[in-house]
Amino acid sequence: MRRRMGPRWIVFAVAGFVLNFPILSTLMTAFKGPNEVNRNASLWVEAPTLENFATVLTISDRLNVYYYLWNSLSAVLIGAILPMVVAFPLAWPMVRRGYGRSILFPIIVNLRALPLIVFAIPLYMMYATLGLLDTHLGLGLILAIVNLPLTLMLLVNAIADLPIELEEAARMDGARTGGLLIRVVLPLCRPALITTFVFGFITAWNEFLFGLMLTTSEAVPMTVGASLFFATSGGGVQWGVASAVMIVAALPPLLLGLIMYRRITGSMVAGAVKG
């Protein structure tokens, strides 16, 4: 029997609209001219204009959006990839041998529960000594620490879910620990690695506090840079320009999420065991 799809689509549409209202509102505002912003608060744009985007995307002597994007990207890639590189070789012995399971694992995971601001002052002083202030590496490292707990947790779970027989089979087949990790465990963790990369990227991209604190000119990330667009010419907030810069800043993680979405949910171990 064919079910009636009409009511369902109405529900989906309403839910989609409500959940995405802030984004829609920002998007629409980005297309409004300065006069219209103050006059017309509705979602409808009377006289669409690309003026705001032009302002954002044009390099001025004070603001350079490409530079902020580049700063963010380089720090965020460090912040998303480094924790995987550190966590993978930690996670396997934790799961299979129990090393660090009782002390190291809880410590790292609890990092997540601390308000990050407690790191601010010691970190600032440490970075000043090491010359890491206002560098991509410096910002990337702290983002990596922010991402480490979740990355480790996801990888520990992923490895614990792998059938142990696969590793035993590989050992019977002559693989030593290194070969086992690279040829069997790592490829089977691919979905988890992609998931951690996407989440790590998004978390790091949206990070504001450390970007504000640890950078001044050379490594200012997009989140901090965006705030500089809010009051360009001193005359209060330019809502249209602000909206446009937010849209630009939100695009990279959004695109990444869209591209990777299908891969996050997939599982690798289908067909490994049983019939």
Added chain:
Amino acid sequence: MSEIRIENLHKSFGAHEVIRDISLTISEQEICIFVGPSGCGKSTLLRLIAGLEEATSGSIMIGGKDVTHLEPYDRKLSMVFQSYALYPHMNVRDNIAFALHTAKLPKDQIAEKVAEAARILRLEDYLDRRPNALSGGQRLRVAIGRAIVREPAAFLFDEPLSNLDAALRADTRVEIATLHRSLNATSIYVTHDQTEAMTLADRIVVLKDGQIMQTGSPTELYDNPANVFVAQFLGSPKMNILNVQLGENVITIPGHKEIIFPAEAMPQDVQLGVRPEAISLVDPDQGQFTGVVKLNEYHGGSRTVVADIGVENLVTVQVPANQSPHIGEKIRLKCSIENFHIFQTNGQRFLTDSGKFLEAKLSDFDK
């Protein structure tokens, strides 16, 4: 190919002793089958031999070399896992070639060996598929292929057929037997299926609670079980065990007439074992005891009849399919005394003073 020798092997998981003092030698080129009920330690014993578990005490020698403390890869054994454990991210070719890659063989040799294994196992058409696109039987063949390419000292199989349906299981069993004959490899094969054990084995090792109950060829174990456990474990339907009295040259089944059984033994209580196929339905004026039919199962070629012979004793009888007593019918049963197995009340085979199994002296007696 190598002999495998196990001496006084023990394995405990914490306080739980799973393998208790097992000593065993598996000769070169032999296919040795470990059977026993679930949880008796078959897999654990196999994994100890493989090196996947570490022995608590005792030693394991392969080809004369002590491997007790070696890692699995230094023991040069291949294993087919119950779950097959195929690498899901590799196609069939790479699965089969895995051990050859880790051994860093030249590419052309790898290709040659994989092609040969694929031909033997009829996997040529599937080499580029991933395991999740294969049927259960094909997956098993890939697992076997992965084991044979590396020409190991011995093969270990852990219940390889248990995931297949009945028909495929029978076919694959024959294939494994054929493969074993052509490779002539020392093999250890774990199963809880007595049919697999009987049909495949050169030698069967019956395990219970981590101990060896008996080892021997299928016929030895079937004809001369060392105890009630082995007697009932091998053979289907399982052997009837009755509590009886052994008298002077007679055996008395409670509630029935004495059966003449000339043997050298003191009068005492014993357990009498009789296989269902050794009992037949006879005319009322013949036979040794009477029973009332409780169950009549049709198996196509034969029937299994369960009869109540009184004093809480049930007897299973296997009869030709054309003999079909109805439920509640009184039937007369006969078993020639040469098929009697006599066990002590503790379940061990009854041994005479001269250390032989107790049997009727048929020369004295007209059967």
